Amino acid sequence: MIKLILSDLDETLLNDDGTIHPDNITAVQKFVQQGGYFVPNTGRSYKSVFGTLATLGLNRQEKQYVVSYNGGAIVEVHSDGSEKIVAQHGMSLNLAKEIFKLGQIQNDIDTHIYTLDTLFIHNISSADQAYMSERSVPYVEMPNDDLNFLSHEKPIMKVIFEHTDHEVLRAIDKAVNQELADQVLTTYSSDRYVEFNPKGSDKGSTGLELADLLGITHNEVAALGDSLNDASQIKAAGVGVAVANAKPEIKAIANLILDKTNNEGAVAEFINTHLEG
Template sequence: MYKLIVCDLDETLLDRDARISKQNEQAIKAFVAQGGHFVPNTGRSFLSIQDDLQQLGLLQQPGQYVISYNGGAIVENAGNQVLTTNPLDFATVKQIYDIARAEQVSGHIYTLENLYVWQPSVAEQQYLEQRGVKHMPVPDDSLDFLRTQPLMKIILQDDDPARREALGKAIPKRVTTPLATTFSSGRYVEFNHVAADKGKATLQLAAKLGVKPDEIMALGDNSNDLAMITAAGLGVSVQNGTDVVKAAADYVTTADHAHSAVAEAIEKFALH
């Protein structure tokens, strides 16, 4: 029996309008009602998904959790209590930022509670606004204002997949700190601390809850979901997942993210 479900948000749980379908909502609530833990496992900030938690009945609930920043933080919903973090150091973030600016690539820097964006395109602004992601501009003069803040991850945005892949290969070779490099949403290459990934955070939370790996279901669509899909007892790719994710998964849904794929998997495998 599955006791813990970890689930990606964008392009997995959320539809094309960045919403949770009624079928997904009902399946998740049924799983939680039978005693399960449903944990959004996202690259985003836990603060940016409070409306989603409210819809699912998980907002401010003790014993329910969010994994944020690709495993960079584990947060209990009650009081948004941060339990663990795996931040990057300032020097590494600045190195990546300087490379990106020199290459004229836009991107995001996530602190524990804020998101700072530089040079977003009109399409990128619309993408963030559709998802209700609050953000602030990076000042043009310096990143020094971030020196004392916990830096969870830095991501670069480019519409060209070949360019994203090239950046993902080149940047880790140009910085001194080992990085965890992943891709997401068909638009981002993401850099985390090497100790942070969705799989490690899933197993860490499962151990806290007394849940065995074979009692975990993980659902995702892109490379930043691979670590949790392979760590879980049942790894699920939604139909719109990348070929690599589908190959790694134990089950591929017949539905895509726009047609309640998460509900399909929960109803098939996790409900009594």
């Protein structure tokens, strides 16, 4: 019996425009009312998920959880609006500086640096501005490429690069991994980002860390996703689920491939059709 659902957000739970299909809202509420945990497992900051929790009605739970930054942190959110960092897996400032430097392979590289509570963006592109706006993701634009200010910020969770040309993303991947392969975990997401977390931090390991904290066995965990940064949770969960619009690589490793896309209520299909009880 599935007791914990770990769900990616963009292109999985959310429609392409950042809204949530009404069927997903109803199904998630039913699952939670029956005693299950529905936990966003996302590359984003946990603060950017608060609106999603409210839309799903999960902000009314006494305790609700979010796994953020591709496994960089587990956050416990309370119904009174307070929050508690349950676990964090960040990187050093020196490592972030190295990743940042190596990724600047041309002048139009858009770079995100996530700390525990803030998203900083350097050289944001117009396409990325639109993407952030559609999903109501808060961020702070960096005035220059000097990262020393981060020594006064909360721990750094990950560094990612945005570009709409996949060849550019692959070139960044190659440049970073030629120097730092033993220190970073590389993933791709949303057809526009290449992401770098510290080695050992991913959606799968941190999702199972949450299951352990909740006393839920790993075979009672389901994970839903669409993109390459979801691979670790798809592999780790008792049931790995690919939405219909998932990348071929994700479908290849999933236990279950849904008939519906993110725009058609794929999460509701899983809850209503494939769960017992």
